[in-house]
Amino acid sequence: MGELKLMKGNEALAEAAIRAGVDGYFGYPITPQSEVIEYLMAEKPHDRTGMVVLQAESEVAAINMLYGAGATGKKAMTSSSSPGISLMQEGLSYLAGAEIPCVVANIVRGGPGLGDIQPAQSDYFQSVKGGGHGDYRLPVLAPASVQEMSDFVPLSFDLAFKYRTPVLIVSDGLIGQMMEKVELFDTMPRLTDEEVTARYPWGTNGKPKGGERRIMTSLDLDPHKLEKHNFHLQDKYRTLEEDEVKYELIDCDDADYVIVAYGSSSRIAQKSIQLARKEGIKVGLLRPITLWPFPKKQINALIKQGVKGFLSVEMSAGQMVEDILLTVGDRTKVAHFGRYGGVIHSPEEVLEALKQKIIGG
Numbered sequence: 001m002g003e004l005k006l007m008k009g010n011e012a013l014a015e016a017a018i019r020a021g022v023d024g025y026f027g028y029p030i031t032p033q034s035e036v037i038e039y040l041m042a043e044k045p046h047d048r049t050g051m052v053v054l055q056a057e058s059e060v061a062a063i064n065m066l067y068g069a070g071a072t073g074k075k076a077m078t079s080s081s082s083p084g085i086s087l088m089q090e091g092l093s094y095l096a097g098a099e100i101p102c103v104v105a106n107i108v109r110g111g112p113g114l115g116d117i118q119p120a121q122s123d124y125f126q127s128v129k130g131g132g133h134g135d136y137r138l139p140v141l142a143p144a145s146v147q148e149m150s151d152f153v154p155l156s157f158d159l160a161f162k163y164r165t166p167v168l169i170v171s172d173g174l175i176g177q178m179m180e181k182v183e184l185f186d187t188m189p190r191l192t193d194e195e196v197t198a199r200y201p202w203g204t205n206g207k208p209k210g211g212e213r214r215i216m217t218s219l220d221l222d223p224h225k226l227e228k229h230n231f232h233l234q235d236k237y238r239t240l241e242e243d244e245v246k247y248e249l250i251d252c253d254d255a256d257y258v259i260v261a262y263g264s265s266s267r268i269a270q271k272s273i274q275l276a277r278k279e280g281i282k283v284g285l286l287r288p289i290t291l292w293p294f295p296k297k298q299i300n301a302l303i304k305q306g307v308k309g310f311l312s313v314e315m316s317a318g319q320m321v322e323d324i325l326l327t328v329g330d331r332t333k334v335a336h337f338g339r340y341g342g343v344i345h346s347p348e349e350v351l352e353a354l355k356q357k358i359i360g361g
Helices: 010-020 035-042 059-071 084-089 089-098 126-127 148-161 171-179 193-199 221-245 262-276 295-306 320-328 347-359
Strands: 001-007 025-029 052-055 076-082 100-108 166-172 177-186 247-250 257-262 284-289 290-292 309-314 333-338
Touching: 001 010, 010 035, 010 076, 010 084, 010 100, 010 166, 010 171, 010 177, 025 035, 035 052, 035 193, 052 089, 059 076, 059 084, 059 089, 076 084, 076 290, 100 148, 100 171, 126 166, 126 171, 126 290, 148 166, 148 171, 148 177, 148 221, 166 171, 166 262, 193 221, 221 333, 247 262, 257 262, 257 295, 257 347, 262 309, 262 347, 284 290, 284 333, 295 320, 309 320, 309 347, 320 333, 333 347
Parallel strands: 025 052, 025 076, 076 100, 100 166, 257 284, 257 309, 309 333
Antiparallel strands: 001 177, 247 284
């Protein structure tokens, strides 16, 4: 068993970055994720692993620092909250176009606009549809516990370098601020410069003797070459959809109805299905762990199993429900229940919504 500690979700994310062998963290403070950079500054990871921690002058600067660091094959990471992530969208599109691996964590707060500092899940569209310009997608992981805030950091870097893509970790102020017991993984060694060059020959680490210059760019003024690059990207995204879907099923084997919820909403929904089963209502939970790629096959399997309806539970006005509807079509009932603006739903509210919108709807 690894080291056990009581930590906030934001602290667990920061500690995981150190232990995952991150070379550079570039960020800017914003509530409710400021503990990430505060923890890193206090921990002095450069003394532990050689990791660089830098407070950038803005979120725009931070995401472009990831471009420079990631282009060399180094592990680069940032974190922010909703308005800050909005400022990073142009840079994320550049990173996706140039196929530069990195990890970005969004500790979502209420919106739109500056909104408030309470937890929300209203950045789903921005996360899974590609918040910047152009035809690109990003793998999106949604932790539902402080433990997963830690575990998903090395998992995200594995995906980032396997597919040469930015990866998003989408959490919220509830999980970011809550405290739970965490089993920390052992520190992974950072790669030396020589190991990075050998493992990632695409990196911009100097012109190889007798070889071509290495240029990491998303710019190509020849439309035919750019189209060819887009075909390549779409092939990569299809592979991700086929091979990298992650999800959790709870009490779905005999379920007549299924709640679909991720992150903190899924924690609340677990209590809702317990309350439902006490009343003799067979309810299960499908928790998407990857918001993109979305678990479409699992929803289709539940329909074939005989599920009579799906309730999408979100801390938003209804965003993930659109992906459920696109998957289900008119084959069975689909409804949405959400609270937003930083209001958190209760298990009893979720059960009542299920009764009114699906069972009795």
